[in-house]
Amino acid sequence: MAVVFSRACEYALRGLIVMAKAKDREVWRVPDVAEESNSPAPFLAKTFQQLVKGGILNSSKGRRGGFSFARPIDEIFLIDIVNILDGQRLTYDCALGMPDCHDENPCPFHVHWRRIRQPLIDALSEESLAQMAKK
Amino acid sequence: MAVVFSRACEYALRGLIVMAKAKDREVWRVPDVAEESNSPAPFLAKTFQQLVKGGILNSSKGRRGGFSFARPIDEIFLIDIVNILDGQRLTYDCALGMPDCHDENPCPFHVHWRRIRQPLIDALSEESLAQMAKK
């Protein structure tokens, strides 16, 4: 088990940040992103396909092909990527795995988890790839 | 992938809270805890064995046997359980999976994760099973 994101999401975030950092380069081949982000290339390729479907990336085949951002990187927020790859697990589900836990019927840890999850959602929602690339 | 804790940890926390809620009952059989916490009994049994080794629970075999708390439930904190079952994953590792990420060499998400992880550690450290049982 990874820390907070799935491995796929970790690799994607790392890869996208690498891409975002290189302002001059527009199109990236998977092996290059994989190498620079220390991710397994075939697995990252699969993940990037999901991001294409999710509207984060564009892809083009052939000799000068590769992946590029589908919109400006200051309009791509971490939450967009996490939602596509990890779904609502982190942003919605009960930390103790109780299926009918919600605000009106909270599990014993609900109030704590809410207090922690919200700042996480806020950070992911406010932080763009452009900002991440500056660090 | 579970939300923040492993499944084993989720089941354990739920089970221990069930036990903590019943102030009159001292010794619990695994099938009873499993039933009341909606956990798979054999898996929970394994997990409870880890908690015995970790000093959270006592166990006794035989006819009147079962599991009981090794110390008062207001001295058992959630962090104790999480540390035994999930290790330092949540409390130490890099959110982006970068092996040499730390305060002096932070990954781009480091400062955010730090701000989120610390309140989580605090909550887990301050909240005892006794307090959880009251909710």
Next chain:
DNA sequence: ACAAAAAAAGACAAAAGTATCTAAAAGTCC
């Protein structure tokens, strides 16, 4: 002593997540 009941331990099975490989489709360059 004996039978029953419980945890302990280890083997085993299933599921999910992670990772690789191969063939196909599509685009580029000559």
Next chain:
DNA sequence: GGACTTTTAGATACTTTTGTCTTTTTTTGT
């Protein structure tokens, strides 16, 4: 058009986690 390059898609394999089953050990009650 043909060789090459890249993503796409699907199959496959590996690993970890989750879950079950069986046997053994220990204790209790009769």
